[in-house]
Amino acid sequence: MKPTQGIEALVAGIADVARKSFRTLFENGERYYYCTLFTSGEGHAPSISAWS
Numbered sequence: 001m002k003p004t005q006g007i008e009a010l011v012a013g014i015a016d017v018a019r020k021s022f023r024t025l026f027e028n029g030e031r032y033y034y035c036t037l038f039t040s041g042e043g044h045a046p047s048i049s050a051w052s
Contacts, residue, residue, distance in 0.1 A: 014046060021048055 018037050025048065026032070034051040 018046070018048070022050075025050055 014037075022035060025035075030052050032050045032052045034049075036049050037046050038049055039046045
């Protein structure tokens with residue numbers, strides 16, 4: 001496995017989970033004006049922030 005393949009797999013996994021999470025979030029009918037996926041940069045899992 002090339003080094004970039006591992007990173008690409010991680011990126012694809014995070015994107016897939018984030019997409020599912022945002023879709024679930026928007027199912028409640030609320031209108032959000034700011035949504036982001038963030039991390040502390042210290043190796044912790046990303047989190048979602050949504051402001052309405």
